[in-house]
Structures are given as C-alpha cells and as structure tokens.
Amino acid sequence: VPRSPGEMLRVFSALAMQGFGGVLPVAQRELVERRQWLTREQFLEALSIGQVLPGPNIVNMALIIGDRFFGWRGAVAALVGLLALPLLIVLALAAMYARFATEPIVAGALRGMGAVAAGLILAMACKLLPTLARNPLGRPLSALALLATVTTVGVLRWPMAYAVIAIGGAAVFAAWWRLGPKP
Amino acid sequence: MSFSSADWWPLFGHFLGMSMLAIGGALAVAPDIHRYIVGERGWIDDSQFSAAIALAQAAPGPNLLFVPVIGYAVAGLAGAGVALLGMLIPSTALALLVSRWGSKRREQRGVRAFVAGMAPITIALLLSTGGLLALPMARIPGAWLLIVATVALALKTRLSPVWAIAVGAVAGAAGLV
Numbered sequence: 001v002p003r004s005p006g007e008m009l010r011v012f013s014a015l016a017m018q019g020f021g022g023v024l025p026v027a028q029r030e031l032v033e034r035r036q037w038l039t040r041e042q043f044l045e046a047l048s049i050g051q052v053l054p055g056p057n058i059v060n061m062a063l064i065i066g067d068r069f070f071g072w073r074g075a076v077a078a079l080v081g082l083l084a085l086p087l088l089i090v091l092a093l094a095a096m097y098a099r100f101a102t103e104p105i106v107a108g109a110l111r112g113m114g115a116v117a118a119g120l121i122l123a124m125a126c127k128l129l130p131t132l133a134r135n136p137l138g139r140p141l142s143a144l145a146l147l148a149t150v151t152t153v154g155v156l157r158w159p160m161a162y163a164v165i166a167i168g169g170a171a172v173f174a175a176w177w178r179l180g181p182k183p
Numbered sequence: 184m185s186f187s188s189a190d191w192w193p194l195f196g197h198f199l200g201m202s203m204l205a206i207g208g209a210l211a212v213a214p215d216i217h218r219y220i221v222g223e224r225g226w227i228d229d230s231q232f233s234a235a236i237a238l239a240q241a242a243p244g245p246n247l248l249f250v251p252v253i254g255y256a257v258a259g260l261a262g263a264g265v266a267l268l269g270m271l272i273p274s275t276a277l278a279l280l281v282s283r284w285g286s287k288r289r290e291q292r293g294v295r296a297f298v299a300g301m302a303p304i305t306i307a308l309l310l311s312t313g314g315l316l317a318l319p320m321a322r323i324p325g326a327w328l329l330i331v332a333t334v335a336l337a338l339k340t341r342l343s344p345v346w347a348i349a350v351g352a353v354a355g356a357a358g359l360v
Contacts, residue, residue, distance in 0.1 A: 017243045020345040049282055052298055055202055055274020056209045056247040063275060064282040075279060079271075086244020087251060091263055093238050094252045105356045107230070112355020113237035114316055115326040116347045119333025120240060121210060122313035126338060128306045136299045145303040146310075153214050154311030157222065160215035164204055164304060172300030179292050179299070 002037055005070045005077035011035065012062055012081030023058045023082070031065070038065065058082065136178050137171060145171040186226050186258050191265060193224070194257065198250065198269025205274065207305030209247040210236075213312040216253065226257045229319045236316060241348045325360040 002008045015030045016023055024047075032043045046068075050060035059079065066078030100106040132142040145167055152163040186194075197219050201212045213236065221232050235256055239249035247270065254266025320326035333347050354360050 016245065019245065020241075020243055020343055020348075023245050048298070050278070051207065052294060052301075053274065053278050053281060054204060054206050055271070055278060056205060056245055057207070058245045059247060059271065060274065060278040060282075063278045067279060067282060072279065079275070082245060083248075083267075086242060086248055087267070090239055090242040090244065090248045090252055091255060091260070093242055094235070094255045094263075097234060097238060098256065101231075101234070104358070108355040108358055108360060109352040110234045110237055110355065111230075111320070111323075111326065112329060112351035112353070112360040113241055113348050114233040114351075115320055115329040115355075115360055116333045116344075116351030117233070117237045117240040118313050118316035118320075119330040120337055120344050120347065121309055121316065122330070123334045123337030125306050125309035125313060126334065128302075128309070132303060132306070135302055136295070137303070142303040145300075146307040149304050149307030150310055150314075153308060154314050157214070157218050159218065160204055160212065160308075161200065164206075168206075168301055168304045170300075171303060172297050175299035176292060176296035179296055181292070 002035075002069055002074075005066075005073045008066055008069065008074055009077040009081040012066075012078045013085055016082045016086050019086075024061075027058065027061070037069075135175075137175050138178070141171070141174055186262075190224070190226070190258075194226075194254070194262065195265050195269045198254075198266050199273055201250075202270050202273040203277075205270075206301050207308065209245075209250060209270065210312050211305055211308035213249070214308065214315050216250075217315055220253060220257065227253070231256045233316050233319065237348075237351075240344070241352070320360075323360060325354065329354060329360060 002011065011030065015026045019026045028043060031037050032040055038046070046061045046064045047057065049064060050057045053060050059082065062078035062082045063075045066074035066076070068074070070077065097106065097110065133139065135142050137145070148167050149163055152158045152167070153160050201216060204215070205212045217232055220226050221229060232253065235252040236249045238252055239246060242248065250270045251263035251267040254262040254264070258265070317330055329351055336342060336347060337344065
C-alpha cells in the first residue's frame with residue numbers, strides 16, 4: 001500500500017516512463033504484481049470504470065486509483081506522475097522535430113515512424129475485433145455499428161460528435177434492449 | 184490559414200469537446216482532431232499531424248501525449264498547454280465525480296449496455312485513425328510494406344512497439360519510405 005501521495009507520484013512517473021506504446025500493461029505489472037497496491041480484481045474494476053468514462057483510459061485509471069488511497073491529493077499526484085516527465089520528453093522531441101523538419105533525413109525518419117504508428121493502431125483495432133463476438137449486441141449489429149462509424153467518421157469525415165451520439169446512442173439502446181431485465 | 188490570437192478559444196474548445204468524446208482512448212478522437220485542425224482550420228498540415236502521433240508513439244508515456252504535440256505544432260508551448268488542459272479538464276472532473284458512484288453499479292444493465300454499445304464504435308474509431316495515418320502514404324510502396332509488416336508483427340508477436348518504431352525511423356531516414 002502506498003504510504004504518501006509523494007510515493008504515488010514517484011511510482012506513476014516510473015511506470016509512465018516504461019510505457020512505450022501504451023502504459024496499461026506496465027501499470028498492471030507494477031501496481032498489481034510487484035507492489036501489490038491493488039488486487040487483480042480491483043485493477044480490473046478501475047480499468048472497466050476508466051473505459052466507460054470519456055477521456056484516456058490510463059488517465060482515468062490513475063485518477064481512480066489515486067483517489068482511492070489519498071482522495072483528491074492522490075488523484076493529482078497520480079495524474080502529475082503519469083504525465084509530467086513524458087510530456088517534457090515528447091515536447092523536447094517535438095521542438096527538435098520542428099527545427100529539423102525540412103531535413104530530408106528527419107522528415108524521412110518521421111514518415112517511417114508514422115507508417116509504423118499507423119500499423120500499430122490498426123493492429124490494436126484488429127486485436128479488439130474478436131471481443132465483439134461476445135458482445136451482447138450480437139455480431140450483425142456490432143458489425144453494422146462499426147461499419148456505420150468507419151463510413152461517417154473515417155470516410156465521409158463527418159464531425160465525430162454526431163456520429164458517436166447517433167450511432168453510439170442507437171447501439172447502447174440496442175444493447176440495453178438485448179441485455180433484458182435482470183433475471 | 185495561420186493561427187491568430189482569436190483562435191485560442193476555438194482551439195481550447197475543440198479539445199474540451201474531444202475530451203468528452205474520447206471513449207476508448209485519446210487515439211479514438213484523432214480523426215476528429217484531424218478534421219478540425221487540419222481540414223477545417225488548416226493550422227497544421229497532414230505531415231505535421233502524423234508526425235505528432237508518431238512522436239508520441241515513439242516517446243514513453245500515455246498515447247494521449249500526441250495532443251500537446253499537436254498543440255505545440257499549432258501554437259508553440261502555450262498551444263501545447265491549452266490542448267492538453269482542454270483534453271484533460273472535462274474527463275478528469277467527470278472521472279472523479281463518477282468513479283465512486285460507478286464502482287458500485289458496474290453490473291447494472293445501463294452501465295453494461297453502455298460498455299457493450301460503445302465497443303464497436305471505439306474499434307471503428309481506431310480503424311479510422313489508422314486509415315487516416317496510412318492514407319497520405321498511399322503512393323509510397325515502402326510505407327505500405329512497413330504498415331503491413333507492423334500489423335503482422337504486432338498481431339503475431341509480443342515484441343515491444345518501440346523496436347518497430349526504431350525500424351521505421353531507420354527505414355525512413357534511409358529514404359526507403
């Protein structure tokens with residue numbers, strides 16, 4: 001169990017700095033397995049609430065975990081720990097990039113990294129696809145919601161708010177219908 | 184169109200809205216950030232946008248950090264701060280308000296329906312983000328190869344993404360992409 005908000009800040013800093021391409025797996029290893037601040041169930045619960053809420057999952061989770069131990073001071077400590085050092089690093093990189101963006105080698109390297117980033121994000125989406133098989137919506141409705149969103153947001157470039165509220169609202173309603181009243 | 188002092192509120196306001204729409208992670212709202220910042224306002228171009236996401240993926244820390252990098256490209260350090268605060272304030276306030284309430288009710292029908300209904304939308308938004316980044320490279324065969332190889336590697340192995348990004352940087356610097 002963490003002793004102080006200061007310790008919380010240090011631990012979240014340390015795990016954010018190890019998180020290349022996603023902090024969640026590191027957070028699970030560090031908070032549950034190594035430090036045992038949380039049981040696996042508590043971690044999963046914080047994660048599932050973090051996913052329901054808008055905003056980045058890992059940020060929501062850090063807030064929930066910080067809040068559980070030290071109230072709002074813990075939440076602030078966890079959030080600052082998670083963001084401060086990585087923010088400094090990424091802004092330093094951005095400043096260097098802005099300075100040398102016209103160099104063909106730098107522009108080329110960033111294009112290559114951009115291609116990989118595109119691949120990583122597509123792979124993340126592909127890894128999540130099988131979870132739809134267990135979705136209470138059922139496969140046809142899940143596929144319909146997915147295609148409608150890709151078409152309106154990805155292809156037609158409509159403002160996301162309309163698409164998410166209309167398609168998301170319909171999908172949530174359909175899921176609510178299908179889940180039925182509690183047995 | 185370049186950024187002017189009248190544009191601070193629209194910039195901040197856009198990220199406030201994105202914060203509330205980012206269900207399933209910050210990358211899910213990348214298509215709408217692109218639509219507004221690159222398409223509608225023209226504050227930065229395609230290559231700056233995809234560079235921001237690539238830099239954030241290459242650096243340690245949460246994916247969300249592509250947001251301040253975009254803010255930085257638009258309006259320097261103040262832009263980074265405005266973008267990040269906009270992205271954090273609404274969702275953070277909501278998370279703190281709701282977390283105690285939600286943990287007791289996660290088995291309820293309404294909460295489960297919300298999670299289930301939003302799942303396909305989240306995946307669709309990630310696909311759109313990937314497509315958005317891939318599309319400007321449509322005419323570069325090396326880039327396609329890199330994208331396909333990355334997807335295959337990420338699906339088949341547990342290799343840390345940092346290696347894939349390093350390979351991408353080297354291939355790009357060598358002029359292959």
